[in-house]
Amino acid sequence: MIAALIQKAVARFRGDETGGVLIIFGAALPALLMGAGVVIDYGILSEQRTAFQAAADASALAAAREFRLANANPTTVQSVAEKFAATSLKAVNHSGTIAASVDLKKMTVTVEINTIAKTNIMHLFGSEMVAVGARATARVLGSAAICVIGLEQNKNETIYLEKDAKLEAPECAVYSNSKKAEGLKAKQNSSIRARFICSAGGSYKDKYDSFSPSPTLDCPVLTDPLASRAPPPTGGCSATDLKVTTSMTLSPGTYCGGIRISKMVVVNLNPGIYVFKDGPLDVSGGASLKGANVGIYLNGKGAVIRFDTDTKIDLTAPKDGVLAGILFYEDRNSPINQKHEVLSNDAKVLLGTLYLPQGELNIGATKPVAAESAYTIVVARRFTLSAGPTMVLNAKYASTNIPVPDGVGPGSTAAHLAR
Incomplete structure (x- = not known):
């Protein structure tokens, strides 16, 4: 859609015989392309972060529920969180670095998912890699x-x-x-x-x-x-x-x-x-x-x-x-x-x-x-x-x-x- 708009703008300016207009448009074109790139890449990266957040939320909650088991320990709870997050990401065709931490005293599980994503268009203007991440903490209230x-x-x-x-x-x-x-x-x-x-x-x-x-x-x-x-x-x-x-x-x-x-x-x-x-x-x-x-x-x-x-x-x-x-x-x-x-x-x-x-x-x-x-x-x-x-x-x-x-x-x- 954005590319189509740019093409229409180029066609319109080509039809204008005023040299000044062409000069102005030529100067503005990189900024227009950069703006379009920002919009496109932002949408893609936002979708990826949303997927990361959903996986972090779900895995933190799933792992926190393990506290109800008599044999629950930090290692098993952490393992549940990381495996759940990996499965969740795979289901939506995403990947990232997963790290889980457990606090038995506070009865919390924290899951972080991070990656360095390559931009699709912004790399043409020098912004090649962008950090994408999400974090969620789940806690248990009471054990009854x-x-x-x-x-x-x-x-x-x-x-x-x-x-x-x-x-x-x-x-x-x-x-x-x-x-x-x-x-x-x-x-x-x-x-x-x-x-x-x-x-x-x-x-x-x-x-x-x-x-x-x-x-x-x-x-x-x-x-x-x-x-x-x-x-x-x-x-x-x-x-x-x-x-x-x-x-x-x-x-x-x-x-x-x-x-x-x-x-x-x-x-x-x-x-x-x-x-x-x-x-x-x-x-x-x-x-x-x-x-x-x-x-x-x-x-x-x-x-x-x-x-x-x-x-x-x-x-x-x-x-x-x-x-x-x-x-x-x-x-x-x-x-x-x-x-x-x-x-x-x-x-x-x-x-x-x-x-x-x-x-x-x-x-x-x-x-x-x-x-x-x-x-x-x-x-x-x-x-x-x-x-x-x-x-x-x-x-x-x-x-x-x-x-x-x-x-x-x-x-x-x-x-x-x-x-």
Whole structure:
């Protein structure tokens, strides 16, 4: 394109018989060519540097995740970084000198990629070689498995406790993505106890509340670890606006308008996936809901869970299939900030991952929730505890055959770019 423009300019000036114009153009031509060369070479070198930066970022993150392994040492972590970077560069037809360094005390990995590139046009004007390089540092925050992520970044109280509420996660990590000053908040004699507590913004508690340990603040925001997890398929309506008032066993299917269970009945769910389309899973009136290896897919307006105070809930996630390890899966296109409520005082087993990326999970029971689950993981837009509940997030991953989704639980040590 640039060459074509220059050719047009030359043709135009050749047609001009004014000698002065030709003299001026002749004097300006080297500068024009140099300018064109700068533009062309800059584009090529910029693309190369972008490729270097992408490789440095990815390799630093990959190597930093090696810190979660018990046998991690500087040599093995460095080797992972350099091999990953070399593979990444080869995939995009680039090459360069790769150097990685590891700081075990700071839990960081730094990767540098450099080369001396030959210019395509600028060498005609004396600038034959140009240095191109990129650098990335990744660090690990905490060494515990992640069992809570509050995804909301732009509002206060992404994780919020009040009125004697307790979040017990002694073997795993709690993260709030909120960048606000009170993104992580506890008041009225509430507490969080975890292996590690992290907030992308600030935290707030009054003199009667406690965080143990004290939160690490200004943490990097965690990406949704399940963002690439595909939703289950949906079919035609198995039932519409179903109201259950007699004890029965239900089978997997699509329940349009939801299911409402009440009047002291006992409902058993056969293994499989239950789709709630534009309606709730509502259990009230002393009813019981039990299901082993079930996945509950919440899709659309009003597709929420609500377990009332006097109900009994006992649910475990699938062992395999599209929702393996996921007990509740909220569709990412559902309305924002719909509230999912666990008020049941007999919800000892909620085994699996509660994935509610658009909604708020509110725990409002007065007795411990999920205390008898091998593990429970919460990934929600907001996570709130009110009216004196205790939410127990066990991390006994090896004691169950229900898998933990990639990105959370064991092996989810959070590595972040810190360059």
